Amino acid sequence: MAAIAGVSVSTASKVLRGGGKASDATRERILDAAARLDYEPNALGQFLAQxxxxxxxxxxxxxxxxxxxxxxxxxxxxxxxxxxxxxxxxxxxxxxxxxxxxxxxxxxxxxxxxxxxxxxxxxxxxxxxxxxxxxxxxxxxxxxxxxxxxxxNGELAGELAGRHLLSLGRRRIAHISASLDDHSARERAAGLAAALAEAGVELVGGTGLHGDWSRSWGRRAAEDLLASGLEFDAVFCGNDTIATAASEVFRQAGLRIPEDVAIVGFDNLAGLMDQHDRTLTTIDPLxxxxxxxxxxxxxxxxxxxxxxxxxxxxxxxxxxxxxxxxxx
CATH class of the missing domain: 3.40.50.2300 (Response regulator)
Structure with a gap:
């Protein structure tokens, strides 16, 4: 390529790296020769030179x-x-x-x-x-x-879930998640609490139901929520696994989703598995x-x-x- 442009290898190399003191005419000849030869600079060689x-x-x-x-x-x-x-x-x-x-x-x-x-x-x-x-x-x-x-942003996730449920007119919102000793659970709970406080709404029961991230906990917590006698029309679940399990319990109890209970999860598991499933409203942490x-x-x-x-x-x-x- 340097020979075609009529310049030294050193001059061609410097111009192709964006440097050198070549004239505009010389620079144009080098770039034209590179284009004609479909020349690709050796990236590794450039890095090694640096x-x-x-x-x-x-x-x-x-x-x-x-x-x-x-x-x-x-x-x-x-x-x-x-x-x-x-x-x-x-x-x-x-x-x-x-x-x-x-x-x-x-x-x-x-x-x-x-x-x-x-x-x-x-x-x-x-x-x-x-x-x-x-x-x-x-x-x-x-x-x-x-x-x-x-x-x-874990706290924002909780805020997004809370604001979404509030925007639907839900005011009796419950929360099922892992133990607050878990940093992730603590952040999501804090975000939800902030969104509810901003709207002057109290979390159902005063505190959420906190256990672990498992499906079995999601089922048990949903059963406990039903047995408590507390009225609720929405639940923010700490992850999609809990949300799916809780949804099954609510349906088995005769509740309609989302008419009776709106549910939001976290993780976008369907998206992670490349599924186009919009069954569950969820927060995607990207x-x-x-x-x-x-x-x-x-x-x-x-x-x-x-x-x-x-x-x-x-x-x-x-x-x-x-x-x-x-x-x-």
Whole structure:
């Protein structure tokens, strides 16, 4: 290509990288020759010339997890679009493996590290001190406030659910979720409480029913709610599994959904499984976006972009389904 343009290899290389001091005419000849030859610059060669490996280490705490996978997919897709290769290593929730993986990534001289947790309640021990390159955390929060962490917005999820139910005219709203010792459950409950307080509405029973994230708990809590004699016309469930189980109990008791009881869940499980099922109204935490934003931030930081410590939230969206959409 340099020969066709009538310039040296060095001059052609500098122009194609966006630099050099070539004249406009020379630059035009080089670009024209590149276009005619369908020339693609060697991205790896350019990175190596800059003293970089063009590789990002990705340390996952639980890669097979149903909710980790969309985060990982969003991150790796984004890094690939930035011409960055990815090395993924999973610790399988074993802290001893994390230490070994950190050493491996340092030896490979990665340009940056992305640590992917296992949810908002994940205890993520900071590994940043072991690197001289940028480190970003996703789907969990580092225990070092000087680190950068990306997480879905749990409180907003609760607010979205509450506001949606209120907008439907529901005023006797109950809540079924996991124990408030769980960070995720606590955030969603706080968001719901804020939305109800803003409207001057009290949560049915004063507090929610709190157990775990399982289907069996969803059924038992729904049965307890029915047995309590409390009047309710809507329920925000901490996840879709609980919401589905509770819906079954309510229907078996003769209640119509959504006419008698409107139900909102969280997770968008149908979307995660690529199903076009709008049976359940749910909050989608946009986990793929969490991974993509974290990866984009890391790639920018490697190139000298702004690095702001602390927690960066990604807002989810409400997806309306049949469980709240009353047809008249």
């Amino acid at each position: 003293g970089r490996s063009a590789t990002i280490g990705v340390l996952t705490l639980n890669a097979p997890g149903a909710f980790t996978m969309p985060v990982l997919t969003g991150a790796t897709t984004t890094l690939g679009a930035r011409d960055l290769s990815v090395l993924v290593s999973d610790s399988r929730l074993d802290r001893s493996l994390i230490t070994a993986t950190v050493r491996k990534f340092r030896a490979r001289k990665v340009d940056g590290l992305l640590v992917v947790g296992d949810g908002s309640g994940t205890a993520m021990r900071s590994v940043t001190a072991g690197f001289t390159v940028p480190v970003v955390y996703a789907y969990g929060v580092s225990d070092d406030p000087d680190d950068v962490s990306f997480l879905h 986990l793929s976006t969490v991974g993509a934003r974290a990866a984009e931030y890391l790639a920018d930081a490697i190139e000298g972009g702004e690095f702001v410590p602390g927690l960066h939230r990604v807002d989810g969206v409400l997806i309306e389904g049949e469980s709240t959409a009353v047809t008249r």
